[in-house]
Amino acid sequence: MNVLFEMRRRCAARGLAALTAGFACALLMANGATAAALFQLPPITDSPSAEHHPGKVIWADLVTPDLAGAERFYGGLFGWTFQDIRVGNSIYAVATLGGHPIAGIFQKPIPAGEHRQPAWLTFIAVRSVEEARTEALAHGAKSLAPPKTYAGRGAQAVFTDPEGAVFAVLASSSGDSADYLAAPGEWIWSSLLTDDPSRSAAFYRVVFGYELFDLPSDDGAQHIILASDDYARAGIHTLPPGHHHPHWINFVRVADASRSAAQAVALGGRVLVEAHPDRHGGQVVVVADPTGAPVGLMEWSDQYTKDEAELK
Amino acid sequence: MRFKPPRWKSVLIAGASLAVVAACAVGGYDGYAGGDGYVGGYYEPCCYDYGGWGGRYRVGPPRGGVAHGGGHPALGGHPGGGGRAAPSIPSRSRR
Numbered sequence: 001m002n003v004l005f006e007m008r009r010r011c012a013a014r015g016l017a018a019l020t021a022g023f024a025c026a027l028l029m030a031n032g033a034t035a036a037a038l039f040q041l042p043p044i045t046d047s048p049s050a051e052h053h054p055g056k057v058i059w060a061d062l063v064t065p066d067l068a069g070a071e072r073f074y075g076g077l078f079g080w081t082f083q084d085i086r087v088g089n090s091i092y093a094v095a096t097l098g099g100h101p102i103a104g105i106f107q108k109p110i111p112a113g114e115h116r117q118p119a120w121l122t123f124i125a126v127r128s129v130e131e132a133r134t135e136a137l138a139h140g141a142k143s144l145a146p147p148k149t150y151a152g153r154g155a156q157a158v159f160t161d162p163e164g165a166v167f168a169v170l171a172s173s174s175g176d177s178a179d180y181l182a183a184p185g186e187w188i189w190s191s192l193l194t195d196d197p198s199r200s201a202a203f204y205r206v207v208f209g210y211e212l213f214d215l216p217s218d219d220g221a222q223h224i225i226l227a228s229d230d231y232a233r234a235g236i237h238t239l240p241p242g243h244h245h246p247h248w249i250n251f252v253r254v255a256d257a258s259r260s261a262a263q264a265v266a267l268g269g270r271v272l273v274e275a276h277p278d279r280h281g282g283q284v285v286v287v288a289d290p291t292g293a294p295v296g297l298m299e300w301s302d303q304y305t306k307d308e309a310e311l312k
Numbered sequence: 313m314r315f316k317p318p319r320w321k322s323v324l325i326a327g328a329s330l331a332v333v334a335a336c337a338v339g340g341y342d343g344y345a346g347g348d349g350y351v352g353g354y355y356e357p358c359c360y361d362y363g364g365w366g367g368r369y370r371v372g373p374p375r376g377g378v379a380h381g382g383g384h385p386a387l388g389g390h391p392g393g394g395g396r397a398a399p400s401i402p403s404r405s406r407r
Contacts (some may be wrong), residue, residue, distance in 0.1 A: 116355030
């Protein structure tokens, strides 16, 4: 009788343990590194391809408390149109230009009592989010959001780099967009402004496999180009005096930066950095949208002029 | 005779389950709220200051053919940049 009792007791205890383990596993799978979302996001390319360009900036997301206001501003400034998608308890709008997906705008309230800055999040292409995550965490990054897979789009995750700048990685399931010159209204360039460009460059090189190029400068700042596939993908620059928070900023190609800046102001934004010539010869401006999110405007002529050569 | 598991084991199992639930429910880091189901919505710490960009502060890409400065510590041992000019952005038009 005692033997029978002991066997039944052990079986019951094992059953409870198995139940608990199963419950825990289910929760971890739902929240863990390879979690799949319940909703679908459209692909980032207008037609699927087998092209992959690790290291290329392939997407940007704006988080804002005012989706309608953001759509008015960016639609008016760049001619973007929007498709709103319900995402959980919120709305995610996909911006397109000429039928090409450009960006996402995610509406989320700013947490009560917190002073937060609406901002654009820069997505860099990877082949494997898990591998990128492993490298990033091993070299000083912190995870802000674990990898998550969205049907149609692919897997993505969010990190801060060792200097504290926020960035995201995306393994696009529809491939990466081809290497074309951005048209007006499309993203043309991305810059990381940071305290220690050398340290940041070493981090991004190891995670994304970039080639690095120092650029000559006469402004006392360090400027490093991140390149892959023999194309410049982004720049890393010493934070200008007075800046305290390392961050990425993305630039949209415009035909006339001064005119676009005036248009941004008319749409409720403000100018953060006045128009001035950059090293490629075109004008660069930084504006803030009505909620304060910074976005760069950059001219880029198709023709390489003598004036540009002198600015090198 | 009906079997009842020892009470301490029940407490242990319930505690472990609660710990797992709590660990899973805690979302994000420093302003990121993962509970809305979308990875990407992140508010930066407030607030940026964009003063200090002098007229010579240039953040754009080079046109092709800009020689790199060389000797960068982060370039050590890497084949890239070894005397080659910095590349530019793609120049091919989509249309």
